[in-house]
Structures are given as C-alpha cells and as structure tokens.
Amino acid sequence: MRLADRNGTAKNVFSGIFQKLGASVLRVLTSLFVPAITFYVLYVGFMFLKRSEAPAAVLAVVAIIWGVGGVAALYFVANWLIGRFPAQVRSWLQPFLFVGPAMIILGWYLFIPAVRSLYLSFFGPNSQKFVGITNYVYCFTDRTMLQAYRNNLLWLILGTGFSVGFGLFIALLADRCRFEKLAKTIIFMPMAISFVGAAVIWKYVYAYKPPGQPQIGILNAIVTAFGLEPVGWITMRPWNTFFLIAILIWLQSGFAMVILSAAIKGVPKDIIEAGRVDGASELRVVFNIIIPNIAGSIVTVATTILIITLKIWDIVFTMTNGLYGTEVLASQQYKMIFKFLHYGRGSAIAIILLVAVIPVMWYNLKRFGQQEVF
C-alpha cells in the first residue's frame, strides 16, 4: 500500500516516516472518499428521477443533465483516481480507463447475452425447467414459425434486391441529371422517418373503404377510378407481405442510392471515357464498367439492408401485428416474450437470428483481417 509521494525527501527520518504514513493514509482515504461521494450523488439523482412528481419539463432537463453529466463525471473521477498511483501503475491502468467502460457495456449488452440466450433457449417458459431442444423443435415445426421463415425470406430477397436495385438505378439516373442534388434529397428523405411514422403514412396510402364509398387511400382511389373493386391491400394474403415490403423499399432505397452514388463518382473517369470512345453504348458502360467497379459498395449496401430485413419488426408490428399471414421472426419473438411469456422460445428465435447473421459477421471479420490496421 505505497501510494507515497514521489518528491518526498525526508530530512528527519522519524518525522519523515510519520509524515509519509499519515500522508498515505490520508491519500487512501480521499481516494476512496471521492468516488464514494460521486456514486452517492449519482444514486440520489437516480432516485429523485424515479420517484419525483416534478413537472415533466423539469424532470426532462434534470434527467439529461444527470445522464450526460454523470458519465462525464465518472470518467473524470476515474482519471483522478488513476492519477494518484505511481507512474508505472498508472500507465498499466490507463487502458482500463479508456477501453474498459466500452468493453464492460459491450459485454453486458451484446456479448454475454448471446451466451445467455443460448442457455435460456434450452429452458421452459419461465427459464426454470430444462427442456432440451424442445424450443427448437417448436421453432422448426410450428406453422406460424414456418410462415415467418417464408416471409422473412421474402423480405430478405425482395426488400434487399429492390432497395439496392432502385438505389442503383436512381443513383445512375441522378448522375446524369441537372437537378441531381434535389432529386437525391427527395429520395433520401424517408431515411429520417421512423418505421412507425412510415406505418401511418402507408396505412393511409393503403386505406380501404367498402365499394360505393369515396376512397381516401390513394391506391384504392386509382383502382376504383379504373372501375375496379377496391382492394384490401393489408389483409389480402399472400400479397400483403409484398405491400409491407414496399414500405421498406421506400425507406431504404435512399440509403442504397447515397452510398452507390458516392461509389459511382469514384469510378475513374478515364476508364469510362475510354469505353465511350471505343463506341460502347451507355448501357454497356453501366454494366461492363461502372457496376464491376462499384461491386464492393454494392455488396456493402446489400449486406447492411439484408441485416435490416432479417431483424424487421416495426413495420409488421405497426401495420398488421403479424395478422393476415404477415408474421416474421422478430415479431414472433416479441410475441413470445410479451404475449405468451415464453422466454425459452423467445431465446431460441434470437439464436436463430444470430445464426442467420453469422455469414455476414464472418465476411466482415475476413475483410477486417485484410485491412491490417493493427
């Protein structure tokens, strides 16, 4: 326990020892006291926020200050604490201060849950009784689950395919157009809209009124204008899943477009010019020069949207809540947790989702390994 003062040069041996001892004890005490005070203050703040009946605006401001300030304060106190150690110990502790908090949170929220979910997936509804692979048998035989796989596959293929396809198409068009910036902003804008907001928007697009009444949904207005019967877009199996996927395409094409547009700008101009000089048609320039050159970006965009479609939940939850045969894996999992209170099956579905992303994870790691950043 030598937290001794490095500059202390004792003239008098005895008083020096006493001074040193006293100083060390004092140092240890303050070292413990300051973090303890910090934690206590943060705890008092937490309890205030939890119990207080103060006006909402006050609570909001206090909560924000408490949350942001609390984290900053913890870093400062930790740094102060580390500064009280001798230089050698300090440099050994330094990485813990910088990387430690991130690693603890990543471990708690993502890494360990993977293991815990795997464990829980072998147990019953309330995680008490070991049931072996019963939950997985259920997940691969239940009719709704099978329907969810089929729908998820549709989301995956059509959602990803059309988002990337439209994104590429629009990026290519915009690249050849005078109002490129405006067009890109318009297509990109839905990215800022939540899935719930989008659900309201599209519920209205798909709105259905019985024949004879004026249609307020634009799609049915068009359909009836042609003299046809109005369509219940959202309830019409199996096509309703396609109409839900259309919402995702509307939201995500802008993302694909932005990334691919930047990639297209990066294609060396002399190659394209050379192709044109050789008399290649614009279509051939696109397919034989531009697309092979941006293949990496296309893969990137595709995997990103692929992961989104795999986890898709909000659109289904808000538009149909999984009714009319639109169930997907994530909405099934949510139901298992909150409706059927079956943690075992919920965990099993989570593990199935994890297994499904492993190829992408492996691909990412392989690419990261090639970068040699370390």
Add this chain to the structure above:
Amino acid sequence: MKEKGTGKRGGFTVSLILIVICILWTLPTLGLLITSLRDEYIATKTGWWTALKDPKGFTLSNYKQVLIGKDYTYVNVEGVEVTARSQNLLLAFANSLTVTIPAVVIPILIAAFAAYGFAWLRFPGRKFLFTMVVALLVVPLQLALIPILRDYNRIGLTGTYLAVWLAHTGFGLPLATYLLFNYISTIPRSILESAFIDGCSHFKTFMRLILPLSIPALASFAIFQFIWVWNDLLVAMVFLGTDQKIAVLTQRIFGLIGYLGEDYHLLTAGAFVSIVLPLVFFLALQRFFVRGLLAGSVKG
C-alpha cells in the same frame, strides 16, 4: 459536356424518369402532411388529393388536439357516452428528447474513449478486443432483449430512462467505436507527440486535443444515432414499458394507430409531430449524415 461524376449525358428521358420517381417518392408523405391540415369531416370523406384542386377546410385544430388536446365526451353510434382521452403528445415529445439526448451523447463519449485507447495505447488483448467490436457490429439486438430484461427486472431498472440510455449505448457502441477508431487512428502521430512533450497526460490529450479534432466524425455518428434512437420503437417498448407518463413519441403514435383507427386527420398530425424533428435535422445536416453513412458502410 463533361462535369463532375461520370460525365452528364442525360437527356430529356432521364430527367423525366427521375421526376416521376421523385413524385412517386414524395406522394405518401405529401398525403400525410395535407391530411394533417384538413378538418375532420372533409378528411374522412374525401381523399387528400382533392385538396389540391379545391383547397378548403384547412385547419390547425388537429395539431392543437394531438399536442395539448383536452378530454372530451361524446355519444357514439350505439348511444353510449364515451370519453376521448387527450393526446398530450407534447409530453411525449419531451420524453423523446429525454431519451434521445443522453442516448446519443453517452455512447459517443464512451466510444471516443475506447477509440482513443485502441488507436494510441498499447496493451495486451488490444487486437482481440477490437476484433470483437467488429464481430458485434451485426449482432441483432433481439439477442439481448430477454437477458437484459431479466437483469433490469432484478435490479429495478425497467421503466427508467437510464435503462433505455444504457440499452441504446450498448447497441450503438460497436458502430460508434468502429467509426471513431477509423477517424481517430488517422490523426497524425506527431500532433499527439507534441502534446506528450508538453507534459500532457493521455486523458488531457484526449480531452483537449483529440475530442475537438474529431468533431466531424462525432457529428456524423451523432446524427446517425439521433435518428436511430428517436425513431426506435422496439427498445422503448421493451425497456421503458407502457406508462404514458414516460412513453416516447413512437410509442404514443403506435398507440394512436390502434386507438384512433380511421381518424386519419389526427393520426397524420401525430405522425407528423413525430417525424418533424429528425426531418429538420436531416435536411440541415445532410452532409454530415451522408459522410457518416459512407464511413460506416466501409464496415461491409
């Protein structure tokens, strides 16, 4: 005509196709905006596009009702008296801000520290830990719902803002750490060394030098995370619970979908309230957002 990009060679057809696509893309949102400004009777009886030909019946009362509306009673078709609860979305707006601001700042701070540590400190296990960050980039958050919910219930954290902040921090950290590492590791070594010669500690160098230098990268991730947290429904539903006092906008809008059903004039007003802030942010800071997306997409 050679300008930027691959050379502008588009003719009239290209412009026309693009204009048609842009109109198609805008129509759904335009419908939302127009309907939210029409009065109840006209909005439930006619399509919003009729307002373009015959502009009448515009009102702000839908917004007044969803933002600060009061309770009112009416007699429904079956002759039963019903009380319509007020839809105080202003409170939900404040709650959304309370959830979002710390849920953006906290992961940025923690990730910036970690990125600095990975970039400039030498310690055993450095490469392994960063590889873990890369691996966790794509792990679905569904995996964490049950274990974290059990932890929260055990320590009484469910239904508090802290619970949601921490969850968003956990789920946002891999991308934040990865993005900020990519940026911070490219800061020239000489800048840091001059700081060390002046006697700065790592902490001081980080606070005084690296954080200010990293502002473009921090801003990019901040916008990204802001839109993601503000628009999130799942994390809020699971960890914040359904107490109206602390429910965020997305939860309330979701509730309204079931509660208001066909009352599109109110539903659209509520939805517009929820999308206006990210939309403004997005339009104002689009450049940073695009930069963040491009940097993030390197992850593949």
